[in-house]
Amino acid sequence: MHLNDTKGYKLFRYFNIFVMIMIVVITFVPFINIIAQSFSSERFITAGEVFLIPKGFNVETYKAVLSNDRFWIHYRNTIIYTAVGVAISMFLTTMLAYVLSKPKTRIKGKGFFVGYAVFTMFFAGGIIPTYIVYNNTLNITNTMWSVVFPLALSIYNMLIMKAFFENLPTALEEAAAIDGMSSYGIFMKIVLPLSKPILATMTLFYAVAYWNSWFQAFMFLNDWTLFPVTLFLRNLISGATATGEAAAAEAGSTQIASNVRSVSMFLTVLPIILVYPFVQKYFVSGVMLGSVKE
Amino acid sequence: MDIDSQVPGGETGRIANNPETGIVSKQGAMTTSEYEEKLRQTRVSKWESVRKSLKKDWQLYTFLILPIIYLFVFQYLPMIGNAIAFRRFVPGGSMLGEEFVGLRYFEMYMNDRTFWRVFTNTLAIGGLTLLFNFPIPIIFALLLNEVKNVKFKRFVQTASYLPYFISMVIIAGMIMEMLSANGIVNQMITWFGGDPTIFLQRAEWFRTIYVGSEIWQKTGWGAILYLAALTNIDPNLYEAAAIDGAGRLKQTWHVTIPGIMPTIITLLILNIGSFMNVGFEKVFLLYNPLTYETGDVISTYLYRIGLGSANFSYATAIGLTQAVIGFILVMGANLLSRKVTNRSLW
Numbered sequence: 074m075h076l077n078d079t080k081g082y083k084l085f086r087y088f089n090i091f092v093m094i095m096i097v098v099i100t101f102v103p104f105i106n107i108i109a110q111s112f113s114s115e116r117f118i119t120a121g122e123v124f125l126i127p128k129g130f131n132v133e134t135y136k137a138v139l140s141n142d143r144f145w146i147h148y149r150n151t152i153i154y155t156a157v158g159v160a161i162s163m164f165l166t167t168m169l170a171y172v173l174s175k176p177k178t179r180i181k182g183k184g185f186f187v188g189y190a191v192f193t194m195f196f197a198g199g200i201i202p203t204y205i206v207y208n209n210t211l212n213i214t215n216t217m218w219s220v221v222f223p224l225a226l227s228i229y230n231m232l233i234m235k236a237f238f239e240n241l242p243t244a245l246e247e248a249a250a251i252d253g254m255s256s257y258g259i260f261m262k263i264v265l266p267l268s269k270p271i272l273a274t275m276t277l278f279y280a281v282a283y284w285n286s287w288f289q290a291f292m293f294l295n296d297w298t299l300f301p302v303t304l305f306l307r308n309l310i311s312g313a314t315a316t317g318e319a320a321a322a323e324a325g326s327t328q329i330a331s332n333v334r335s336v337s338m339f340l341t342v343l344p345i346i347l348v349y350p351f352v353q354k355y356f357v358s359g360v361m362l363g364s365v366k367e
Numbered sequence: 368m369d370i371d372s373q374v375p376g377g378e379t380g381r382i383a384n385n386p387e388t389g390i391v392s393k394q395g396a397m398t399t400s401e402y403e404e405k406l407r408q409t410r411v412s413k414w415e416s417v418r419k420s421l422k423k424d425w426q427l428y429t430f431l432i433l434p435i436i437y438l439f440v441f442q443y444l445p446m447i448g449n450a451i452a453f454r455r456f457v458p459g460g461s462m463l464g465e466e467f468v469g470l471r472y473f474e475m476y477m478n479d480r481t482f483w484r485v486f487t488n489t490l491a492i493g494g495l496t497l498l499f500n501f502p503i504p505i506i507f508a509l510l511l512n513e514v515k516n517v518k519f520k521r522f523v524q525t526a527s528y529l530p531y532f533i534s535m536v537i538i539a540g541m542i543m544e545m546l547s548a549n550g551i552v553n554q555m556i557t558w559f560g561g562d563p564t565i566f567l568q569r570a571e572w573f574r575t576i577y578v579g580s581e582i583w584q585k586t587g588w589g590a591i592l593y594l595a596a597l598t599n600i601d602p603n604l605y606e607a608a609a610i611d612g613a614g615r616l617k618q619t620w621h622v623t624i625p626g627i628m629p630t631i632i633t634l635l636i637l638n639i640g641s642f643m644n645v646g647f648e649k650v651f652l653l654y655n656p657l658t659y660e661t662g663d664v665i666s667t668y669l670y671r672i673g674l675g676s677a678n679f680s681y682a683t684a685i686g687l688t689q690a691v692i693g694f695i696l697v698m699g700a701n702l703l704s705r706k707v708t709n710r711s712l713w
Contacts, residue, residue, distance in 0.1 A: 082615050089513050093523045096507070099583065101528050103541040108552050110544065121549030121557070127572045169434035172427055179424060181417045184432060193438060195640070196694045198445020199686035200666070201673040205451070205462050206444045222660050226437055285534030288648055293673070307652065310540045324467035331544060338540045345532055353525055356532075 104346075110335035111135070111158035118331045134332040138340065148300040148340075151284060154301055156281040158221045159276055165226045166234055166275060171260060173231075174238030174365050194228045200292075207293055220301065224282050233359055237271040238264070242294055274359040284345065302341050309334055452684040456676060472684035482685065485668040489663060489689075492650075493642045495578045499693065501638050503582055504589030509588065509623065512597045524594070527587025539652035542580055543567065567653065574660035577649065592630050600626035632710050639699030643689055665689050 105125050110118055114129030122128050128328065138144055177183040198206070203223075208214045213222070241264070258261050265272070287303035294300060300308075421428060452472055454464025476482040507527070514520040527529045530538070545551050546566040553563035566572045609696070613621060647666040654662040665685060673682025705711035 079614065085615075086513065086515075089510055090519075092510060093514060093519070096586075097523055097526045099588070102551070103583075104546060107541060107544065119549055121554050124551055124554060159396075165434050165437055168430040172430045175427065179419045180427070186435070189435070190438060193442040195697050196446065196690055198442065198448055199683060199690055200670055201679050201683045201686055202445040202448030202451065202462070204674060205448055205456070205679065206441075209459070210462050213442070222437075222441055225441070226434060256424065256430075260430075281532055285532075285536075286533065287484060287536050288651075299672065303534050306540065307536045310536070310543055311652075331547075331549075334540060337543065338372065338537050342533055342537050346529075349529060349532060350525070353528070356528075357591055360591055 075296050082222045104342075107335045107338055110331055111339045113332060115330045115332050129175050134330075134336045138333060138336045144302070144305070144337070144340075145182060146298060147177055147300050147305040150299060151301040151303065154220050155283040158224060159279045161221060161225050162227070162230075162279040163272070163276060165309075166274070166279075167265075169226070170231045170234035171238055171264065183302070190231065204292060214293045215295050217299065220286070220289045220299075221283075223289045224279070224286060227279070227282070230278055231252070234271055234275060237268065241267055255285055270355070271359070273354040275356055276361060278349075280347065302337075306337050309337055389421060449683060449687045449690075451680045452687045454680070456679045456681070464680065465631055468680075473688070476685050476688075480662075481668065482665075484660070485663050485665050489643060489664040489666075490646050491661075492574055492577055492645045492664060495643055496581055496645070497613065497638055499578055500581055500585060500589065501635065504586050505593055505627075507586050508593035508627075509591040509619065511594065512623075524587065524590075528591070529587070530584040531588035532577070533584075535646075535648040535652060538580065538584060539649060542576065542653065546576065559655050568655070568657045570660040570662070572660045573654065573658040576653065577646075580649070581646070589634075589708055592634065593627055596627040596630040604614075629710055632704055632708055636697070636700045636704050636711070639700040640693065642696055643693045 102125070104339065106123075109123050109125055109127045110132050111134060112127035112132065113123045114131060117123050117128035170178060173183065173187055173190070175183070180186070197203075204214075207219050213219045241285070245267075246259050249263055254262070275365050287301065287307050290301050290304040291307065294304070433475070444462075451464040453461070453467060453469065454463075455466050455468050456464045467554075483610060511520060511523060535676045543550075547553070548563055548565055552566070557563055600623065604626075605618055608622050610620045643665070645666065647664070647670070648668050650662055650664050651670070654667065666689070669682040669685045669689075672678045673686075701711045
């Protein structure tokens with residue numbers, strides 16, 4: 074094939090490799106800039122001299138942020154919300170996906186249940202009624218539950234999982250049923266062990282969603298001790314927060330410096346970047362699985 | 368669908384399409400009383416089969432209980448709560464409001480000049496996003512597909528969807544750092560001899576920043592499905608085209624593009640459907656009163672008047688309108704696609 078490539082096509086391929094390299098560079102530059110700022114002195118950042126390499130290299134800002142108790146309270150909150158949220162999400166998603174993966178001859182009213190779930194993807198209650206339900210009807214604002222429950226069941230994830238269950242061979246389940254195993258037993262002892270790849274994918278999907286979420290906390294929480302680190306960060310970058318000022322004061326500045334913001338951003342994004350190279354293939358296979366169904 | 372297959376008399380009264388005469392005829396015609404008797408029996412037997420299924424598989428049905436309750440409480444209750452768009456809501460009162468006021472809140476926003484401004488902004492930002500963010504992942508996938516070195520290809524792909532997994536707060540933070548007076552963008556402008564601009568305080572820049580960062584964040588991820596579709600194209604098609612004398616460009620046009628067309632259509636439907644759902648989080652994090660003129664969208668406006676100024680009913684009326692328009696757009700795009708291309712999401 075390569076032998077009869079035209080001159081124009083060869084030229085195109087060099088150009089194409091250049092374009093791809095540029096895309097990678099553009100993708101990474103903002104991250105590298107933040108990392109460079111986080112190790113730089115504020116003086117050089119303000120002067121606009123920090124680009125991709127730290128200037129006035131120091132780790133003082135890291136020390137200041139890491140020794141700030143408030144930062145750790147927020148970080149701990151994020152870890153708790155992510156852990157609890159993922160547990161609830163996996164429970165709800167797996168159960169619903171499993172039932173809906175069964176043929177309609179076995180689950181009466183399957184069409185209705187699928188419609189009941191899928192409708193929520195295309196029509197939502199809106200911010201204000203949601204707030205009223207959380208605040209007046211359920212009375213769970215200013216608790217951890219108001220941060221966890223909004224993300225607890227993603228119908229998109231459920232459909233991906235449903236597609237996975239539908240593709241599982243049914244022979245084992247049928248054999249177990251003939252042997253008199255209950256549906257609970259079949260689900261726990263046969264289906265779940267066969268589904269490790271999709272369970273891993275979904276756990277990661279949900280974990281990233283909980284780790285990154287901030288708006289639910291912004292809307293429903295008043296007590297700063299409950300804030301996740303993303304909300305702390307949001308208040309830091311919008312420049313109006315007692316927490317941010319405390320961090321800034323420890324960094325030896327009266328206003329929140331760029332390097333404090335950069336350090337906080339880097340520490341928040343770090344877990345995602347660290348696990349990303351190992352988990353990205355799961356994300357991709359998960360999305361593919363969902364699309365195969367169409 | 369479940370219901371279709373269990374239409375009364377479904378077996379005997381099936382409509383047959385005679386391909387030779389083109390005449391649609393009903394086979395096994397019944398008298399009305401026979402039909403009603405059949406209908407009754409079907410209902411009884413359907414109920415009977417539900418009872419049997421419940422008895423045999425009750426454990427399986429228990430799996431449904433919690434998800435159904437969850438969806439009802441956290442999705443359907445807020446939908447019902449939209450009733451306050453038509454009823455006056457008193458803070459601390461019933462979630463369904465106190466008294467019926469008809470379309471008062473809807474008339475209110477029709478006469479609200481700010482509403483029309485945010486409506487226009489929503490259309491503009493949504494339209495620009497669709498215009499750039501829909502085709503760019505396709506182009507990226509096509510270019511990446513031409514990269515022959517598998518390792519390099521995988522590296523570019525992996526790198527390109529990293530931004531998709533980053534919290535919007537971090538994205539907004541990075542945008543602010545880069546566009547600040549001493550950020551890297553202004554460093555480059557100064558280096559080329561220009562004057563620094565505080566981009567985030569200039570209304571004329573807001574949409575560019577929004578769409579630009581959207582491209583940066585979502586191009587790689589948006590290309591995944593296209594790349595999958597590209598690997599599924601039969602290589603024999605390319606060989607056949609080459610034998611017929613088609614060059615690279617022609618092969619792309621006649622083999623590659625048709626090969627990924629189903630994916631393009633599906634994603635286009637989804638994109639049109641979510642056209643009005645301009646990313647609330649990003650606008651909310653990046654805008655400020657100086658950029659309201661071009662950046663304020665329906666969702667951010669209703670958030671301010673609803674939770675900021677406690678005009679719950681008014682904000683709900685606006686939100687409900689937006690949700691209904693969004694729903695109609697998805698349904699419309701889906702219907703259109705089914706009519707025109709025979710492909711649809713459902």
